[in-house]
Amino acid sequence: MRFPVPSEVEESASTRGFLALCRQTPRPGSGQAYETIVNPKVDAANPDRVGTDVVKVTKIDNLVVKFSLKRPYFKALENLSFIRTGILPKHVYQFADPDRFNKRVSDPVGSGPYVFEKWDVGRGVVLRRNENYWGRKPKLKKVIYRFIANPVASVQALRSHQVDIVIPEPEQFAELANDEHFCKEFCCLSYWTPSTPFYYIGWNQDTPFFSDRLVRLAMTHIINREEIIAHLLQGHGRQVTGPFYPDRDRDDPNIEPLAYDPQMSGQLLDRAGWRDTDGDGLRDKDGVPLRFKFMYSNSYALFERLAKLLKDEAAKVGVEVIAEPCEWSILWDRLNRREFQAYIAGWAGDAVEDPYQLFHSSQIGNGGSNFVGFRNPEADVIIEQARRTTPRPVAGDDARSKLYQHLHAILHEEQPYTFLFTRPTFRLVDRRFKNVVVHKLGLDYLEWYVPKSEQRYE
Secondary structure, three states: OOEEEOOHHHHHHHHOOHHHHHOOOOOOOOOHHHHHHHOOOOOOOOHHHHOOOEEEEEEEEOOEEEEEEOOOOOOHHHHHOOOOOOOOOHHHHOOOOHHHHHOOOOOOOOOOOEEEEEEEOOOEEEEEEOOOOOOOOOOOOEEEEEOOOOHHHHHHHHHOOOOOEEOOOHHHHHHHHOOHHHHHHEEEEEEOOOOOOEEEEEEOOOOOOOOOHHHHHHHHHOOOHHHHHHHHOOOOOEEOOOOOOOOOOOOOOOOOOOOOOHHHHHHHHHHOOOEOOOOOOOOEEOOEEOEEEEEEEOOOHHHHHHHHHHHHHHHHOOOEEEEEEEOHHHHHHHHHHOOOOEEEEEEEOOOOOOOHHHHOHHHOOOOOOOOOOOOOHHHHHHHHHHHOOOOOOOOOOOHHHHHHHHHHHHHHHHOOEEEEEEOOEEEEEEOOOEOOOEEOOEEOHHHOEOOHHHOOOO
16 A cells, blocks of 8 residues: 655654554454444545455454455455554444544554554654553653654754654755764664655646646656756655666566656647747647646645746746645645645555556545546556466566556556656664664664663653
């Protein structure tokens, strides 16, 4: 399942932060949690959207539950093992009135290594160690998440020891990693994991502009991804042309990124019938000017710079871009209602991807994540076939990977997204924390500890 990433700050806090710590490692459980999760009247992200095709849930005994599916699905075990939810108490998550249940948002209950203590709205969340946790207890007794929207202020808070770990902007990381004095006090971590997000611009195909493939291609040709990586990311990143993690066999290695070529962009717009017919410097067609709003999260400075870049480059080819910054909650709501023209965000995912959620036509509207309205019958068939295909043990003979390479080619041809870049995960950590190990899947905060002599809090 993919997780939305308006910026890595929100990604860490929402999908891998305090909620994950309140959950648990998968264990056998009852079907009640599943019934609540997939209930369409529950106002929450719906894991059933990934298409587990469950037809029946049967309790075998107090430790075993049986799921019956319509068809094979290679991620069924992962999606049904409560990896993302944990075992949930029936007296809390069973309900008669979904509207009343939806209002219960400020006191989450789970069964993970930490329990919820306090939510100071707009300022932070406090978790304390779950002393009744069934597994190995974490060494840190309390975790406090502070909400600091300004990236400069967050680093200042780290320097003054008001916080212990920060997610920096790329420019900040590049500067601080080369600061010898800073590195004596803090670890500067840069690492890749299979769930590393890719960033993209999404074009709403239900608009008069982006319903035309030629216009989407033209927009991609005005994006100088090499310059973005070199200057805005300070060299910490790489171009992507599809939704799959680089250097694996899911993407087609023969596909090259569309070049930065404003002249080609203008030619494509001409072919699509968008020309400046009234001499005002702005292309138009059938009386409609080629002017669109570009939505992005206002908490990420990088997105603001990218919006300015897009606006400047679009103006060179006779297109007007209107920057539309907004809070993440507003952006996410508008994406779900598909009330936008274009936007920038990212998707963080799994070690093994399933593009169904993002690109299958059934996921347009009704809580699905195909926000841009991509419709392609051939792509639908490929995605469905891939979901029923398990990898073969022989290297180079993975039928699902071959299907995904075909899908990659279709996405490259159609450009429902302008795929921009992926980049390493950045973390700045106070060196008083020990056993900070970067694993293949990233950091495990449950392993961390602070020696008695360096502890600051009660």
